[in-house]
Amino acid sequence: MTRQTNTARRRAHDDSARNRAATLRAAQARRERRRRLLIVGGSSLAVLAIVAVIVIAGVSSSSSKPGGSARTPAAASLVSAVAGVPSTTLDGIGKGTISAAPKAVKATPLTTAGKPQILFVGAEFCPYCAAERWAIVQALSRFGTFSGLSTTRSSDTDVYPGTATFSFHGASYTSATVAFTADEVETRTGTPLDPPSAADTALWQTYTGKPGSFPFLDIAGRYVVTTPSFDPGVLKGLTAAQIATQLADPSSKVAQAVDGTANVLTAAICKATNGAPATVCSAAGVTAAGSALGG
Numbered sequence: 410m411t412r413q414t415n416t417a418r419r420r421a422h423d424d425s426a427r428n429r430a431a432t433l434r435a436a437q438a439r440r441e442r443r444r445r446l447l448i449v450g451g452s453s454l455a456v457l458a459i460v461a462v463i464v465i466a467g468v469s470s471s472s473s474k475p476g477g478s479a480r481t482p483a484a485a486s487l488v489s490a491v492a493g494v495p496s497t498t499l500d501g502i503g504k505g506t507i508s509a510a511p512k513a514v515k516a517t518p519l520t521t522a523g524k525p526q527i528l529f530v531g532a533e534f535c536p537y538c539a540a541e542r543w544a545i546v547q548a549l550s551r552f553g554t555f556s557g558l559s560t561t562r563s564s565d566t567d568v569y570p571g572t573a574t575f576s577f578h579g580a581s582y583t584s585a586t587v588a589f590t591a592d593e594v595e596t597r598t599g600t601p602l603d604p605p606s607a608a609d610t611a612l613w614q615t616y617t618g619k620p621g622s623f624p625f626l627d628i629a630g631r632y633v634v635t636t637p638s639f640d641p642g643v644l645k646g647l648t649a650a651q652i653a654t655q656l657a658d659p660s661s662k663v664a665q666a667v668d669g670t671a672n673v674l675t676a677a678i679c680k681a682t683n684g685a686p687a688t689v690c691s692a693a694g695v696t697a698a699g700s701a702l703g704g
Contacts, residue, residue, distance in 0.1 A: 480561045488558055490656065504669050504698040506639060510703075520588075524588045525588070526590065528590055528592075528609060528627040529589070529626050530621065532595040533578070533595065533602065534596065535567070539562070539563040540641035541624045542576075543575070544674055545626065546575055547656070554584070555582050556581050559580070563597060564597050564599070569641040577591035591603075592605040616633050629678075631680055640666070672698035675695045676695050676699035680702070
């Protein structure tokens with residue numbers, strides 16, 4: 410009996426050991442499954458966190474551009490529409506509804522490489538600059554060619570909010586007759602952009618005071634623009650494409666304001682170029698608009 414009892418005890422002990430080993434293996438397997446789940450779950454959370462950061466960054470980037478608008482390259486068709494207003498329209502409009510003509514000044518001639526120079530100082534946030542640029546681009550396109558123009562909008566928090574316009578930042582201009590330089594001092598959100606040179610600042614502040622106001626246009630030291638040429642309200646709610654389209658319609662308030670201003674600016678530039686080129690300066694609309702100039 411004793412021998413059988415010891416044998417039974419050994420069997421029971423062995424069975425117990427095997428059970429404990431099995432239990433430990435099962436527990437270890439469960440821990441391993443949990444570890445793998447945690448790794449997968451952690452990776453998924455990390456991916457979700459990264460996606461969340463990207464989405465938030467995208468929203469923040471969009472919200473940093475008021476109205477979802479940024480400076481973008483101007484379409485060639487848009488620039489062509491502004492530069493190519495029919496002569497019959499321009500001649501019929503004359504000085505249009507311009508409210509303030511360039512002022513004649515007596516100053517040292519402003520030139521670059523022997524050519525009369527036109528200097529513009531503005532800011533992308535400025536609604537009056539936004540309106541003026543349409544006429545400047547049209548007038549100067551009669552004497553030369555722009556490249557690299559951008560489109561943007563004036564500040565959404567200023568008067569005449571979000572006025573569609575061009576920006577001269579990064580643009581260039583070529584002409585056999587005149588030179589053109591532009592300082593876009595601040596972006597549409599008010600951050601510094603193109604700081605004027607000391608010489609440009611001196612001219613700008615001579616006519617607009619310190620620290621200087623916008624818009625400012627110096628036409629070869631012969632004429633200056635220091636106040637809006639027309640009411641930017643005529644451009645209210647219009648896209649750049651809609652403005653450009655209306656420039657060809659002489660009955661449009663947009664054309665009367667922008668084309669009329671462009672004719673007057675052209676007449677002032679022609680004073681500085683001594684009437685060159687004749688095809689531009691002798692146009693009926695330009696000569697009619699010249700009556701708005703003094704000096």
